[in-house]
Amino acid sequence: MPAADATGESPSAKAGGADTGLLSGYRSWKQDLKRDGFDFDVNYTSEDLVAAKGGDNDKVYHAGQLSFTGQADMARLVGWDGASILVSVSHRDGRSINSGAGIGSLLGPQEIFGRGNVTRLSQFWLDQRLLGDRLSIRVGRVNPGSDFEAFDCNFINLSYCGNQVGNIVSDYWYNYPIGQWGAIAELKTGAHSYVKAGAYQVNPTNLKRGLVSTLDPSGGTGTLVPFEFGWTPRLGSRGEATVKLGGWRSTASRNDVYLDANRDPAAATGLAYLQRGGSYGGYVSLVAKVPTGRAGDARSLTAFFNATLADRRTSSVDQTFASGLVYTGPFPGRPKDQVGLAVSYNHLNSRLADYRRESLALGHAVLPPGTGENAVELYYGFQVTSFLQFRPDVQWIRHPGGIAANPNAVIVGARTSITF
Numbered sequence: 256m257p258a259a260d261a262t263g264e265s266p267s268a269k270a271g272g273a274d275t276g277l278l279s280g281y282r283s284w285k286q287d288l289k290r291d292g293f294d295f296d297v298n299y300t301s302e303d304l305v306a307a308k309g310g311d312n313d314k315v316y317h318a319g320q321l322s323f324t325g326q327a328d329m330a331r332l333v334g335w336d337g338a339s340i341l342v343s344v345s346h347r348d349g350r351s352i353n354s355g356a357g358i359g360s361l362l363g364p365q366e367i368f369g370r371g372n373v374t375r376l377s378q379f380w381l382d383q384r385l386l387g388d389r390l391s392i393r394v395g396r397v398n399p400g401s402d403f404e405a406f407d408c409n410f411i412n413l414s415y416c417g418n419q420v421g422n423i424v425s426d427y428w429y430n431y432p433i434g435q436w437g438a439i440a441e442l443k444t445g446a447h448s449y450v451k452a453g454a455y456q457v458n459p460t461n462l463k464r465g466l467v468s469t470l471d472p473s474g475g476t477g478t479l480v481p482f483e484f485g486w487t488p489r490l491g492s493r494g495e496a497t498v499k500l501g502g503w504r505s506t507a508s509r510n511d512v513y514l515d516a517n518r519d520p521a522a523a524t525g526l527a528y529l530q531r532g533g534s535y536g537g538y539v540s541l542v543a544k545v546p547t548g549r550a551g552d553a554r555s556l557t558a559f560f561n562a563t564l565a566d567r568r569t570s571s572v573d574q575t576f577a578s579g580l581v582y583t584g585p586f587p588g589r590p591k592d593q594v595g596l597a598v599s600y601n602h603l604n605s606r607l608a609d610y611r612r613e614s615l616a617l618g619h620a621v622l623p624p625g626t627g628e629n630a631v632e633l634y635y636g637f638q639v640t641s642f643l644q645f646r647p648d649v650q651w652i653r654h655p656g657g658i659a660a661n662p663n664a665v666i667v668g669a670r671t672s673i674t675f
Contacts, residue, residue, distance in 0.1 A: 278642075281675070292331030298322050298674045302349075302367050302411055304648075309655070309664030310356035318349030318368035320432070322377070337384035344466070345432040346374040358664050360655040361572050361601045361628050362423070366408060366416035370433055370462055376469040377432040394438045396469070399455055400430030402439050403481045403501055404538050406561065411648050411670055412632050414577050414599035419563040420481075420503065420538060423572040423601075427457045427479060427507045427534065435461055436472055437479075447489070452482040457507040477507030477532070494545040502537035509534055509569040513606040522613035536565035547584075553591065554584030567604055574602035574627075591638035593646075602627040603657030625657030634670075646670045 288294070301319040306312070322345040329335035347370065353363040363369070380395030393402070400418035408416040416422075421430035429435060437455035444450055460474035483501035490496050510528035515521040521528055541560045548554035560578040567573045579597025584590045608624035615621060629652070636646040650666040 290331075292328040293325065294328075295323065295325035296674055298324075298672065300367055300670065300672045302365050302668065302670045304352045304365055304411070304666050304668030306352060306356040306358060307665045307667050309652070309662040310352075310358055310666075312356055314356065315668075316350050316352035316355050316365065318351065318365050319347065320367050321346045321348075322432075324378075337388065339382045341378055341380055341382070342376070343378040343431075343434075344375065345377045346372075347432065348372050352666065358652065358655050358666070359658075359661060360630070360652050360664070361603065361657055362413040362575070362599075362630070364412050364630075364650050364652065364664075364666050366411055366413045370429075373463070374466045375432050375434070375464070376466055377434045379434070389443045391441045392438070393440075395436070396434040397437045397439065397453075397455065398429055398431050398434050399437070399453065399479060399481055399503075400428070402451070402453055403483050403503075404499060404540055404561075404563075406540060406542075406559075409581055409593070409595050409636075410579070410597055410632050410634065411646075411668075412597075412599070412630050412650055414575065414601060414630050415561075415579060415597045415632065419561055419575055419577070420536065420565070423563060423575055424505075424534065424536065424565050424570055426459070426509065427477070427505045428481075428503070429461065433461050434469065447487045449485045450483070451485075453480070455479040455481075457505060477505055479503060479505045479507070490543060490545060493550070494543065496543040497540070499538070499540040501539075503535060505534045506532055507534070508532055511568055512571060512604055513610045520610070520613060522610050522617060522619065531566075531569050534566045534569050536563065536570070538563040547582075552584070555582075557581045557583070567606055571604055571607055572601055573604040574600075576600045579632075589638075593634075593636040595632070595634050595636070597632050599630045600627055601630070601657070608657075622656065623658050623660060625654070625659065627657045628655055629653040642674050644670075644672045644674075646672075 299321045303315055303317045305315045324343040326341045329338035351368045352365050378396055380393050380397050382393040384391050400421045404418045410416050413422045418430050421428040435456050435458055439453035441451035456475045457477040457479050458475045481503040486498040488496050508530045511531050514529040515524050515526035516529050539562050544555055544557040546555045558580050562576045565573045577599035581595040583593050585594050603625045611621045612624040631651045634646045634648040639645055647669045652664040655661045655664055
């Protein structure tokens with residue numbers, strides 16, 4: 256989650272709209288700092304949702320995040336060519352509609368909730384570019400979701416927000432706001448291609464540690480090693496695309512979802528689960544963006560498709576597929592507004608379903624077996640001012656938790672984001 260994107264502009268600077276008074280002075284001061292080599296953003300995002308259908312209640316569930324992200328260009332600041340340092344601090348608050356309203360979906364309808372209401376040092380890394388900027392090496396407090404299968408978080412449902420791997424194997428792959436010690440190397444293999452690999456400490460204690468204790472390396476349980484091949488071809492004269500193919504392997508131990516320690520069905524024996532090492536999986540991410548207006552016009556159509564497959568031995572959700580469209584500038588005079596529509600399918604591991612089925616037959620109290628859930632999300636994003644974005648949103652979730660007996664859910668609400 257860097258403070259600036261590939262264009263070098265901060266999100267708040269690109270939002271558009273005129274600034275006056277104190278805000279204009281603040282923007283000017285911020286631009287002066289950026290020219291000197293330091294760029295930053297302060298953001299608060301709130302997601303406020305209610306279950307209009309299919310929930311246990313009709314309460315409004317709020318979840319929010321306050322974050323600061325600053326990036327220093329060390330070449331401008333101290334003459335250290337090719338180096339940059341990023342620091343990101345975050346604090347989350349609120350409650351989950353998924354559990355609070357009894358939705359029970361496999362991937363939550365409220366992406367910004369999770370990992371506890373804790374203030375954290377989410378990222379603190381040094382990035383060094385070498386070989387004429389062809390090679391990049393990053394070390395420090397990092398998170399794999401920002402470095403591998405990185406994906407925009409335009410939608411609220413976790414099926415379409417951010418890195419999918421960390422959403423389905425979240426006990427050893429930690430997305431933002433969790434950071435862990437690690438290193439990543441990326442090599443540009445051509446004008447429009449790259450390859451990268453990383454190594455991250457798997458450390459569950461990071462889920463509870465606060466701002467200072469985040470730096471403590473004790474408590475590690477293994478190593479996560481992801482890799483990715485990327486291709487960024489042009490589409491015609493103005494369009495662009497991104498193709499990502501990747502995978503991962505983790506040495507951290509996990510429970511088998513079906514077998515016990517003697518490799519017998521755990522539902523029948525009641526013994527501890529078999530411990531598995533070497534969890535693995537793979538993903539593909541395809542994004543295409545095509546301008547729909549004249550040159551210099553912000554209007555564009557973006558299409559995406561993401562698929563992730565995880566280890567069936569240990570993963571409760573072993574497959575997830577998502578696709579969607581985002582249109583920017585849907586109406587004259589609203590060049591920064593967006594409308595988005597996405598659909599997804601999240602599959603419940605059939606081995607886990609077998610365990611539940613056998614447990615129920617023996618009279619044990621467990622969830623019913625299931626197959627998978629579908630989700631559909633539609634939003635309209637108003638760019639109210641250069642710093643304020645408001646997005647009304649509606650979601651429909653079919654068979655939450657992958658269980659056909661669960662009532663389909665309709666969730667409505669909005670995301671509000673303020674960035675300075």
